[in-house]
Amino acid sequence: MPCRSHDQDPSLHQKHGYRAATLLVWLCDRLQRDAPIWAYAMAKDYRNQDQRPTQALCALLDELGAERLDEVLAMSTGSRGSELAQWWQLHQQADAERDD
Secondary structure, three states: OOOOOOOOOHOOOHHHHHHHHHHHHHHHHHOOOOOOOHHHHHOOOOOOOOOHHHHHHHHHHHHHHHHHHHHHHHHOOOHHHHHHHHHHHHHHHHHHHHHH
């Protein structure tokens, strides 16, 4: 599924860059991968609306696949895992609606 930014995408609301960057850094940490260097600064800026974190997070989630993502989420503690699952569900729904 191609990741496309769009004003109607609920995962791309105001501060979407901040939220996506925060989730991207968290997921990379869980996977023991290096997050993109720019993601760390964006994860600290509440006003960030850059689309790079959304595109990078979408690509990483596509690469992982549903089964591996479920494993990562099942092993997570705290609210970040459920936040990522919700973000991904909303993002996929918005992509599907644009495809229709």
